[in-house]
Amino acid sequence: MPELPEVETVRRALAKEIVGKTIKEICIFYPKIIEDVEQFKQCMLNETIHSVDRRGKYLLIVLKHWTIVSHLRMSGKYFITDTNQVYSKHVHVMWTFHEGSILQYEDVRKFGRFIVLSNKDVIPYFEHKKLGVEPYFDTFSIERFKKDLQKKHQMIKVVLLNQHVVAGLGNIYVDEVLYQSRIHPMRVASDLNESEVEQLHYHIISIIQAAIQAGGTTIRDYSSLGEQGNYQTKLCVYGQTGKACLFCGHTIEKIIVGQRGTHICSHCQRMTN
Ligand SMILES: [Zn+2]
Incomplete structure (x- = not known):
């Protein structure tokens, strides 16, 4: 999608x-x-x-x-x-x-x-539709994000996928953002500490920006008006099952979170903070 x-x-x-x-x-x-x-x-x-x-x-x-x-x-x-x-x-x-x-x-x-x-x-x-804010610096405030997450007692991956807090992220970018932020996708959103929320906020904005600049990710032959994006070459965790984690060398695994295939480094992304 x-x-x-x-x-x-x-x-x-x-x-x-x-x-x-x-x-x-x-x-x-x-x-x-x-x-x-x-x-x-x-x-x-x-x-x-x-x-x-x-x-x-x-x-x-x-x-x-x-x-x-x-x-x-x-x-x-x-x-x-x-x-x-x-x-x-x-x-x-x-x-x-x-x-x-x-x-x-x-x-x-x-x-x-x-x-x-x-x-x-x-x-x-x-x-x-309760569509969340756009993930840009001028629309996505850190204070509001902190407050919103404090009210969410679901897994952080589920919260980011449901579009109500911040709009536009799907399975690929949620996996990338959580990996760069070193947050396990099954952590409860309201349990994240302040520095984790700040990391998450920063990586949501910067990964979405980088992906837009790359023309998006082209997988399963998704292309727009004949153009091909190239962010797939920059993916660090999504679709990288079996490869080595860039941070620690541990093997990237695929697990299921909220019925979605999810890619993590279980060494960098722990269930406890
Ligand atoms: Zn790792």
């Missing part, structure tokens, strides 16, 4: 291709991925794309009055083509622009979703 750095990479590529363009035609081949097909068509036809934004792992295609929320889930991808020939048999939505190019949405597993919101409903929509 694409996480924040991969979605941000798609956002940047998509923005370059479609902002300022006006939608001439929309073809929908698999309506089930759209919450309200009629509204989706009506609000987009002959409208100009103002911006492409992002909240957590959600892409926001912003028009004058409406916003299309696009959640890529497992396998959603966008492609730009110059003919209206479908890119693959898994293309479910196709937008033709007056300016000529074609935007195609492909989703092999069909878990992606499109939701239409009026622009004023976008902030309340994410508030209702």
Whole structure:
């Protein structure tokens, strides 16, 4: 599943291709991925794309009055083509622009979703979902993070995955962040001491930044608009089972935490602080 750095990479590529363009035609081949097909068509036809934004792992295609929320889930991808020939048999939505190019949405597993919101409903929509803050220095405060974690009596990995405290991290980046912070993923969030929370806060921001700069992680053929990220070459623990820990040489293990495959160095990441 694409996480924040991969979605941000798609956002940047998509923005370059479609902002300022006006939608001439929309073809929908698999309506089930759209919450309200009629509204989706009506609000987009002959409208100009103002911006492409992002909240957590959600892409926001912003028009004058409406916003299309696009959640890529497992396998959603966008492609730009110059003919209206479908890119693959898994293309479910196709937008033709007056300016000529074609935007195609492909989703092999069909878990992606499109939701239409009026622009004023976008902030309340994410508030209702209890989506946490963006993991950037200017939005993600250490004081707030400390307070939030004190109230969470679940495992820290589960807390970071559920998006309510901080948005955008999935399985890959949570494993990387906890490893760099030397925190066992099964530690109870409210039990972390002040310096551990500070480490965690620092590594969340810096790893997400580094991954965005690398264009995200490309595994299982996930690529955006044909671009390939290269953060997979910088992963230290995720997918490194059997390799030596960079800090201590102990073997990286794979365990299950909250039903998710989880990579740790059990020597560096202890259950006690
Ligand atoms: Zn280690």
